[in-house]
Amino acid sequence: MHGNRRATPGVFTVRFASCALLATATLLTGCERGSSRGPQESTTGPSGCPAAHARAETAVARAEKTDVSWDGPASGPPAASRKTIVYVAQTMTNPGVAGAAKGVREAARVIGWNVRVIDGGGSPAGIQAAMSDAVALKPSGIVIGGFDPNSTSRQVTRANEERIPLVGWHAVAEPGPSRRPELFTNVTTRVEDVAAISAQWIISRSNGRAGVVLITDSSIPFARNKSELIRTALATCRGVRLLAYENIPIPDASSRTPREISSLLARFGNRWTHSVAINDLYFADAAPAFRAAGENGSGPPFNIGAGDGDPSAFQRINSRQYQAATVPEPLSLQGWQIVDELNRAFSGRPASGYVAPVHIATADNSAGVTAWDPSGYREGYREIWGK
Structure with missing residues (x-):
């Protein structure tokens, strides 16, 4: 049934044009926006959005460029010696968290520090216990x-009182230093940029005519904020309809995503043309349900991950298997940046203020690689540290 859908743009045009004719005479039933268990979707129509589409195409073309050099800090303190840092992970099953941890370990070997990773296992109790263990170790610094x-305010307060610098990765909504909670800095791309470009990719790819499913984890403030920004950006195009806003906690993704995908396919059928998720891992878990329903791996629906760009996401994209694009975090670069920010904290220097630019990876521009990082950051940080 759903496996007979075609990706031809003209088919979408005819479908939406037919809905537009019906809308002039009566209330739609066959082209109505789907119900959602999440927030109410913005009112949209079937006619596309020429101005928003033009802006989207320009932004997407810029983000898909691959000849991007690192433009981070040119100076900073030399490497501090004999430091031990603890990386407290929300869950190491989250590819973004694990990818940043890998970058931290790599950079720590270069700068000459010891690293310990403590896995919170994805549960509130586990994360609190991991943070308690981290503070009890009295390390030189802690990565959130x-x-x-x-969610670990008591442990954060203890670390602040003991003057243990805290550096976050995707810990709060904005990059840079944070007063409440007190973090030396937070390393992330700008969530506004990631949200906007993922929505613009859908607008550009669909010619301003799409039926979209948005998947998030509302238990994580950062993820919830990102999905709300995506929803707002999609609403700038009146031809884009938000069919469903699905809340699936990341620790439950492997068990819940296949069931939800099957249900969504039954509910929306051909109206579902695109998907966007706050993390690529949802599409790994969605693939079996798409495959079982006879969906073509190359879409529709055309799926984009608004983070994190882990190797499995690139593999799905490069093989055109149920994911068309990702907005990858430069995970290795960010691991190196975390180490550099802690080095600045140890030296009494301010945070660098560096924020990596957004990028879109597709099968057409990834050249078969399984990660995205601007070139030159390793050399840049080595020069700063004197390593």
Whole structure:
């Protein structure tokens, strides 16, 4: 049934044009926006959005460029010696969290520090226990890997009192230093940029005519904020309809995503043309359900991950298997940046203020690689540290 859908743009045009004719005479039933268990979708129509589409095409073309050099800090303190840092992970099953941890380990070997990773296992109790263990070790610094510091406020307060610098990765909504909670800095791309470009990719790819499913994890403030920004950006195009807003906690993704995908296919059928998720891992878990329903791996629906760009996401994209694009975090670069930011904290220097630019990876521009990082960051940081 759904396996007979075609990706031809003209088919979408005819379908939406037919809905537009019906809308002038009566209330739609066959082209109505789907119900959602999440927030109410913005009112949209079937006619596309020429101005928003033109802006989207320009932004997407810029983000898909691959000849991007690192434009991070040119100076900083030399490497501090004999430091031990603890990376507290929300869950190491989250590819973004694990990818940033890998970058931290690599950079620590270069700068000459010891690293310990403590896995919170994705549960509030596990994350609190991991943070308690981290503070008890009295390390030189702690990395908050992908969870809300406010969920461990007691442990964060203890670290602040003991003058242990805290650096976040996707810990709060904005990059840079944070006062409440008190973090030396937070390493991330700008969530506004990631949200906007993922929505613009859908607008550009669909010619301003799409039926979209948005998948998030509302238990994580960073992820919830990102999905709300995506929803707002999609609403700038009146021809884009938000069919469903699905809340699937990341720790439950492997068990819940296949069931939800099957249900969504039954509910929306051909109206579902595109998907966007706050993390690529949802599409790994969605693939079996798409395959079982006879969906073509190359779409529709055309799926884009608004983070994190882990190797499995690139593999799905390059093989055209149920994911068409990702907005990858430069995970290795960010691991190196975390180490550099801690080095600045140890030296009494301010945070660097560096924020990596957004990028879109597709099968056409990834050249078969399984990660995205601007070139030159390793050499740049080595020069700063004197390594």
